[in-house]
Amino acid sequence: MKRLLEIEWLKLRHYRPFWVLTGMYCLCVVLICSSGMLFLRFLKNKGADFDGIDPTIIPIYDYPDIWQNMTWVASIFKVILGFIVVISVANEASYRTLRQNVIDGLSKSEFLKSKLIFITALSVLSTLLLLVIGLIMGSLYSHVQGVEYMFRGTAFLPAYCLGVITYLTFAMLITLLIPRAGVVIVALFMYTVMFEPLLSVFLLHHPDVADWLRSLVPFLPVRSIYDLVPFPFPRYFLMEIQDYISFRQVAIVVGWLIFNIGISSLILQKKDW
Amino acid sequence: MTVLETRSLTKKYRRITALHELDLSIESGMVFGLLGPNGSGKTTTLGLLLGVLQATSGDFSWFDEAPSADSRKRIGAILETPCFYPYLSAEENLRVACRIKECHESNIDRVLEIVGLLDRKKDPFKTYSLGMKQRLAIGSALLSDPEVLILDEPTNGLDPEGIVEIRDLIRYIAKSGKTIILASHLLDEVQKVCTHFAVLRRGEKLYQGGVIDTLIDQSTIDIAAAEMEELRSVVQQLDEITSWSDQGEFLKLTVKPGTRTEDINRKLIESGVILSLLAEKPGSLESQFLKILNES
Numbered sequence: 001m002k003r004l005l006e007i008e009w010l011k012l013r014h015y016r017p018f019w020v021l022t023g024m025y026c027l028c029v030v031l032i033c034s035s036g037m038l039f040l041r042f043l044k045n046k047g048a049d050f051d052g053i054d055p056t057i058i059p060i061y062d063y064p065d066i067w068q069n070m071t072w073v074a075s076i077f078k079v080i081l082g083f084i085v086v087i088s089v090a091n092e093a094s095y096r097t098l099r100q101n102v103i104d105g106l107s108k109s110e111f112l113k114s115k116l117i118f119i120t121a122l123s124v125l126s127t128l129l130l131l132v133i134g135l136i137m138g139s140l141y142s143h144v145q146g147v148e149y150m151f152r153g154t155a156f157l158p159a160y161c162l163g164v165i166t167y168l169t170f171a172m173l174i175t176l177l178i179p180r181a182g183v184v185i186v187a188l189f190m191y192t193v194m195f196e197p198l199l200s201v202f203l204l205h206h207p208d209v210a211d212w213l214r215s216l217v218p219f220l221p222v223r224s225i226y227d228l229v230p231f232p233f234p235r236y237f238l239m240e241i242q243d244y245i246s247f248r249q250v251a252i253v254v255g256w257l258i259f260n261i262g263i264s265s266l267i268l269q270k271k272d273w
Numbered sequence: 274m275t276v277l278e279t280r281s282l283t284k285k286y287r288r289i290t291a292l293h294e295l296d297l298s299i300e301s302g303m304v305f306g307l308l309g310p311n312g313s314g315k316t317t318t319l320g321l322l323l324g325v326l327q328a329t330s331g332d333f334s335w336f337d338e339a340p341s342a343d344s345r346k347r348i349g350a351i352l353e354t355p356c357f358y359p360y361l362s363a364e365e366n367l368r369v370a371c372r373i374k375e376c377h378e379s380n381i382d383r384v385l386e387i388v389g390l391l392d393r394k395k396d397p398f399k400t401y402s403l404g405m406k407q408r409l410a411i412g413s414a415l416l417s418d419p420e421v422l423i424l425d426e427p428t429n430g431l432d433p434e435g436i437v438e439i440r441d442l443i444r445y446i447a448k449s450g451k452t453i454i455l456a457s458h459l460l461d462e463v464q465k466v467c468t469h470f471a472v473l474r475r476g477e478k479l480y481q482g483g484v485i486d487t488l489i490d491q492s493t494i495d496i497a498a499a500e501m502e503e504l505r506s507v508v509q510q511l512d513e514i515t516s517w518s519d520q521g522e523f524l525k526l527t528v529k530p531g532t533r534t535e536d537i538n539r540k541l542i543e544s545g546v547i548l549s550l551l552a553e554k555p556g557s558l559e560s561q562f563l564k565i566l567n568e569s
Contacts, residue, residue, distance in 0.1 A: 007372045015360055091358075100356040103323045104373040104413075105346035272326045 064153025491556025
C-alpha cells in the first residue's frame with residue numbers, strides 16, 4: 001500500500017498540470033466556501049429583500065447546517081478533481097507507461113490499486129480541506145459556538161468523501177474505455193454539468209415520461225452522487241428539505257462505486273496495452 | 274536451468290493469427306536471437322511473455338513457474354520504443370521503476386553509469402536524443418540486476434555509432450552470464466551477438482538452433498593455385514569435398530562435416546599441388562536465413 005502510494009507520488013510530484021489543477025481546485029473551494037458572507041452582503045447592497053429580512057442574517061454558516069451547505073457547494077468542483085484523474089490515467093496509456101509498469105513487474109491489479117489509492121487520497125484531502133474551512137468559517141460566523149455543536153452534522157463530510165471517490169472512479173472508468181485525455185475531459189464535463197442534469201430535469205418534469213423511467217433518475221451515475229448531499233438552501237426560504245443522508249442513496253452510490261471499480265478492473269485485465 | 278518455456282503459445286487478433294503454436298525453450302546463459310521479418314510475430318511473442326498481451330491459447334512459464342508480476346521483477350525488458358514519463362528526469366523515471374521492481378535506489382547511479390547517462394540524469398526524458406532514450410531503456414532493464422534481459426530491436430533508429438555502442442553493451446552484459454533474448458530483423462545483429470536463434474515468419478517458428486552450429490555447417494574453403502587446371506582435376510578426386518564451384522580466380526569448396534582445413538591442405542600437397550590461397554570462410558547467417566525462408 002505504501003509502495004503503491006509512493007509510486008503514484010513519484011509519477012505526479014514533478015508534473016505541472018497536476019499542481020495547476022490541484023491549485024485551481026483548492027482556490028475554487030476556498031474562495032466559494034468562504035465567501036458566503038460576502039455574497040450575502042453583496043445581495044444586501046443590491047437591495048435584495050427576503051420578505052423584509054436582511055440577507056446577511058441568513059445563518060448559512062451556523063452549526064450544524066454549515067456542513068451540508070459546504071459539502072453541497074464543494075461538490076460542484078469535484079469535476080476538477082475528475083480532470084486530474086483523467087489526465088493521470090490517460091497519460092499512462094498515451095505514454096505507454098502502463099505497459100512499461102506491467103513489464104517492470106507491477107501487476108494490473110496493483111496498477112488499479114495504485115490509482116484507487118490516489119483517488120482516495122485526493123478525496124480525503126478534499127474532505128479535510130472542507131473540515132478546516134468549515135471550522136474556521138463556523139467559528140467566525142456561527143451563531144452557536146462550542147465543541148458540542150461544532151461536529152454535529154459532520155456526517156455530511158464522509159458522505160461527501162464517498163461521493164467524490166465514486167465520481168473519480170467513474171472518471172477513471174471512462175478514461176480506461178477511451179484513453180484520450182482531451183476527449184474524456186470535454187465529455188466528462190459536458191455529461192456532468194449539462195447532459196445528465198438536463199436529462200434528469202426532463203425525466204422528472206416532462207408530463208409524458210412514464211413513471212418507471214422517472215423512477216430511474218436517482219440511479220443515474222452523477223445524479224445519485226448529487227442526491228447524496230441534498231440541496232440545502234431552500235430551507236432559508238422556509239421550505240422543507242432533506243437534512244439527513246438517506247441510506248438508500250448511500251447504497252446506490254456504493255453500488256456505482258463497486259460497478260466502476262469492477263468494470264475498470266475487467267478492462268485493465270482484458271485489454272491489450 | 275530452463276529460463277523460459279512456451280507451449281503452443283498462440284495469439285489471434287480477430288482474423289489474423291499473429292502467433293501460431295509457438296514452442297520455445299531457452300536455457301540459462303543463452304543469448305537468444307528471435308529473428309524474422311517485420312510483422313513476423315516477434316514483438317507479439319515478447320508482449321505475451323511480459324504480460325501486456327493476453328494469449329488466445331497455449332501457455333508459458335518463467336523459471337519453471339507460472340508467470341506473475343513477481344517473475345517479471347526478475348526480468349529486465351524493453352519492448353519496442355522506450356516508454357518513460359517525458360516530464361520526469363532519467364533519475365526520477367528510474368526511481369519509479371525501482372519502486373515497482375522493489376530494488377534499492379543505489380542501483381540508479383550504477384545503471385546510469387553503465388549506459389553513460391550519469392551526467393544527464395537530472396534532465397527531463399523528453400530532451401533526450403533517440404540514442405539516449407534507448408540507452409536509458411536498457412539501463413532501466415538492468416536496474417534490478419535481472420537474470421534475464423529482453424531486448425526488442427534495441428538498435429532500431431540508431432546511428433552507426435549508437436548501434437556499435439548498444440552491441441558492445443549487449444556483449445558486455447552477456448559476459449556477466451545473464452540470459453538475453455534479443456528480437457531483431459537484422460541478421461547481422463543476431464550473428465554478431467547471439468549464441469542461439471529461432472526464425473519466425475508470419476507467426477510460425479521455422480527454425481531453432483545454435484548460431485555457431487548453423488554457421489559451421491555451412492563454412493566453405495576458398496583455394497587457388499598457380500596451376501588452376503591441375504587444381505580442378507585434383508579437387509574432383511578428393512572424397513572430403515562434397516561440392517565445389519569455380520569462382521574464376523579461386524575455387525569455393527564445401528566439405529564433409531568434420532573435415533578440417535588442414536586436412537584439405539595436406540591432401541593437396543600430397544597430390545603435388547602447392548596452394549597460393551587457402552582461406553576458411555564462415556557461412557553467414559544471411560544465406561542460412563534466406564535458405565530457411567525459401568525451404569519452407
